[in-house]
Amino acid sequence: MRKNILNAKRSLVLFAMMVVLACSSSAFAGGATITIINLDGPNEGFNDPTPAAPVGGNPGTTLGAQRLYAFTFAANVWGATLDSPVPIVIQAAFNPLAPNVLGSAGATSIFSDFGSVGLYPGPEFPNTWYFSSLADKRAGAELNPGSADINAQFSSNFNFYLGVDNNHGAQNDLVTVLLHELGHGLNFANAVNELDGSQPLGQTDIYARHSLDITTGLTWDQMTQAQRAISAKNFGNVVWNGANVTADAPQVLVFGSPEVRVLTPAAIAGTKQFGTAAFGPTISSLASPLSATIVPAVDVDEDGVAAAFTTADGCSPFTNAAAVAGKIALVERGGCGFAVKGRSATNAGAIAVIIYNQLANANAAPPGMAGDGINDAFVLIPAVSLTRADGLAIVGQPGATGSIGKDPTIRAGADTLGRVRLYMPNPVASGSSGSHYDTIAFRNLLMEPAINPDLTHNLKAPDDLTLELLRDIGWFPDADLDGSADNFDCEPNSNLAPTVVIGGCSSGVPNTLFTSGCTISDLIAHIAANSKNHGKFVSGVAQLGDSLVTAGIITSAQKDAMQSCAAGSSIP
Amino acid sequence: MRSKQESYSGKTKWSKGTRVGVVVTLVLLCAAVAASIALPRSSSQASPKKYRATKEIVLDKTTGKVRIPTQEETDAMVSQISVLTNRSSEGLSVNQSPNGMKSMDLQGRFNSVMLGRANADGTTELRCVFTIQEAADFLGLEAE
Numbered sequence: 001m002r003k004n005i006l007n008a009k010r011s012l013v014l015f016a017m018m019v020v021l022a023c024s025s026s027a028f029a030g031g032a033t034i035t036i037i038n039l040d041g042p043n044e045g046f047n048d049p050t051p052a053a054p055v056g057g058n059p060g061t062t063l064g065a066q067r068l069y070a071f072t073f074a075a076n077v078w079g080a081t082l083d084s085p086v087p088i089v090i091q092a093a094f095n096p097l098a099p100n101v102l103g104s105a106g107a108t109s110i111f112s113d114f115g116s117v118g119l120y121p122g123p124e125f126p127n128t129w130y131f132s133s134l135a136d137k138r139a140g141a142e143l144n145p146g147s148a149d150i151n152a153q154f155s156s157n158f159n160f161y162l163g164v165d166n167n168h169g170a171q172n173d174l175v176t177v178l179l180h181e182l183g184h185g186l187n188f189a190n191a192v193n194e195l196d197g198s199q200p201l202g203q204t205d206i207y208a209r210h211s212l213d214i215t216t217g218l219t220w221d222q223m224t225q226a227q228r229a230i231s232a233k234n235f236g237n238v239v240w241n242g243a244n245v246t247a248d249a250p251q252v253l254v255f256g257s258p259e260v261r262v263l264t265p266a267a268i269a270g271t272k273q274f275g276t277a278a279f280g281p282t283i284s285s286l287a288s289p290l291s292a293t294i295v296p297a298v299d300v301d302e303d304g305v306a307a308a309f310t311t312a313d314g315c316s317p318f319t320n321a322a323a324v325a326g327k328i329a330l331v332e333r334g335g336c337g338f339a340v341k342g343r344s345a346t347n348a349g350a351i352a353v354i355i356y357n358q359l360a361n362a363n364a365a366p367p368g369m370a371g372d373g374i375n376d377a378f379v380l381i382p383a384v385s386l387t388r389a390d391g392l393a394i395v396g397q398p399g400a401t402g403s404i405g406k407d408p409t410i411r412a413g414a415d416t417l418g419r420v421r422l423y424m425p426n427p428v429a430s431g432s433s434g435s436h437y438d439t440i441a442f443r444n445l446l447m448e449p450a451i452n453p454d455l456t457h458n459l460k461a462p463d464d465l466t467l468e469l470l471r472d473i474g475w476f477p478d479a480d481l482d483g484s485a486d487n488f489d490c491e492p493n494s495n496l497a498p499t500v501v502i503g504g505c506s507s508g509v510p511n512t513l514f515t516s517g518c519t520i521s522d523l524i525a526h527i528a529a530n531s532k533n534h535g536k537f538v539s540g541v542a543q544l545g546d547s548l549v550t551a552g553i554i555t556s557a558q559k560d561a562m563q564s565c566a567a568g569s570s571i572p
Numbered sequence: 573m574r575s576k577q578e579s580y581s582g583k584t585k586w587s588k589g590t591r592v593g594v595v596v597t598l599v600l601l602c603a604a605v606a607a608s609i610a611l612p613r614s615s616s617q618a619s620p621k622k623y624r625a626t627k628e629i630v631l632d633k634t635t636g637k638v639r640i641p642t643q644e645e646t647d648a649m650v651s652q653i654s655v656l657t658n659r660s661s662e663g664l665s666v667n668q669s670p671n672g673m674k675s676m677d678l679q680g681r682f683n684s685v686m687l688g689r690a691n692a693d694g695t696t697e698l699r700c701v702f703t704i705q706e707a708a709d710f711l712g713l714e715a716e
């Protein structure tokens with residue numbers, strides 16, 4: 001049944017039952033034109049006629065119209081943020097996706113070793129994949145005519161907030177989700193299969209080139225496939241090494257990185273990957289880190305089953321409470337709820353509790369620990385979770401000391417050198433594909449794996465670091481779309497007239513663009529700005545004309561035409 | 573002012589009129605594009621692995637309560653996520669142009685997928701994933 005529906009839908013598309021929507025932002029004064037191809041058929045998705053009341057600045061009066069308005073809004077945010085001379089084409093639809101699947105996006109194609117036109121720089125590195133839209137921008141031309149750059153589809157079953165004012169309350173904001181997913185389509189993602197470290201054709205990509213493993217000192221393009229697979233699990237030790245992100249991170253990320261550390265002995269010391277609890281004080285609420293000896297708790301074996309024997313799960317009162325009091329308690333996961341363990345540790349007088357994975361979760365990441373609604377209120381100390389390997393390492397080192405709290409010298413989400421961390425938990429966890437910022441970043445960032453409710457619709461500092469990362473991979477600013485990056489452009493807002501016009505006088509001389517990013521008109525404008533009087537201006541234009549003639553750019557007659565216009569003007 | 577001794581190997585910038593023409597052309601082109609494109613949705617590349625749901629993550633519209641997904645629902649989500657997040661380039665072809673450019677049509681693979689996990693309080697927690705393993709971790713799906 002479903003298949004028939006899909007086939008029918010495609011047929012409708014084939015018969016042009018689609019709407020092409022060109023949602024242009026400031027396309028002709030920098031920016032990027034983003035074109036949305038609506039693949040939905042009549043009465044579905046973007047065309048759903050179900051009446052809807054306007055909400056949050058979205059004036060649509062049908063469900064479909066509201067989806068379209070929100071999608072266009074998000075596309076325009078991106079369009080106003082990036083600069084590209086080549087329209088970015090997104091083919092989009094709202095479909096009845098599988099349960100719990102709310103949407104997807106991705107590049108349609110990847111390119112490497114492409115050429116470029118005019119001043120456009122082409123790829124920064126050879127043998128390096130770029131997603132379609134970024135490749136087009138750097139080529140200054142459409143590399144794959146007739147094809148879209150980004151696929152995007154979202155669930156027509158899910159009740160997104162469709163307003164555009166970000167006032168979504170407990171609902172999930174469609175605009176934010178779109179900004180995130182389209183960000184991935186614009187190359188905020190690598191092309192690596194992190195489960196085995198492989199790359200398409202064995203060739204690196206521009207995102208991977210900036211993924212730096214600080215343990216090995218290698219970026220992902222410098223690694224073997226096996227090294228990448230290991231690095232993909234090197235929690236807390238893979239950072240983004242791009243200059244733009246690092247430069248703006250201090251505007252966005254606050255000092256006070258939440259950390260769980262083993263302090264001694266040196267053999268197991270270091271920052272540990274941890275999970276947080278939905279009960280007890282949060283790490284962020286601690287005025288200063290809690291440091292103490294870590295003491296494995298001992299309790300009775302509740303079930304009496306030999307095969308499940310454990311006196312380490314903290315499910316009943318600790319029999320070594322005196323040893324635990326004033327220390328950090330260490331208990332094993334399983335046997336009862338997390339909050340029960342937290343309550344036991346609280347009752348024993350511990351200052352914090354660490355819960356490490358049991359054998360059944362030996363290869364699992366430290367879990368986020370839910371409460372049970374019964375014991376939560378009795379947990380008065382911070383609780384964190386660790387991997388089984390880290391937990392057993394501590395058990396094996398009696399007298400080990402540790403700390404739980406915020407490191408006031410490190411920004412939340414950055415390393416000690418201020419480089420922003422990528423999310424690489426071990427083992428693989430949701431959102432762990434290296435194509436996200438680390439979840440401990442704060443303030444929260446758009447490109448973390450979770451869509452946090454406090455995100456804004458702003459893509460750059462001081463609210464976010466998404467644009468900065470895209471700058472690092474080659475989305476350079478180019479207000480006049482001449483292919484010359486603004487920070488190197490002789491004139492970032494060039495005069496784009498086809499011929500040179502001086503003081504309203506058309507010289508008829510072609511307005512040539514030079515590799516510096518200036519046109520002849522720009523150079524004349526600069527002369528005008530630096531001339532104290534009309535005579536100086538006319539003289540300056542004459543000198544420019546002579547240089548252009550000498551270089552073979554214009555003829556003597558054209559120089560005379562420019563000279564005549566300059567002389568007849570009232571500049572300055 | 574910058575030196576006049578700059579390199580003069582430039583080109584004429586696009587005029588506004590030219591750019592408008594480009595966009596008009598593009599919009600017309602889009603009709604042809606759409607006719608040849610369909611979004612990837614199903615499942616010839618679905619994961620062969622079978623998963624079992626273990627957590628209450630689906631909001632039942634009938635009861636208004638969260639429940640564990642049925643096996644049919646689980647299979648549907650695993651199939652869809654597996655196709656979209658397929659990060660293997662096996663079977664994808666590389667085109668090489670005379671100028672050296674290489675391109676690869678990803679055939680709907682390498683997508684990121686936004687997942688939602690319903691909570692008992694009526695809210696939905698969102699997570700973006702790139703692999704079925706990540707999705708399984710978030711949704712509480714266990715491989716059988």
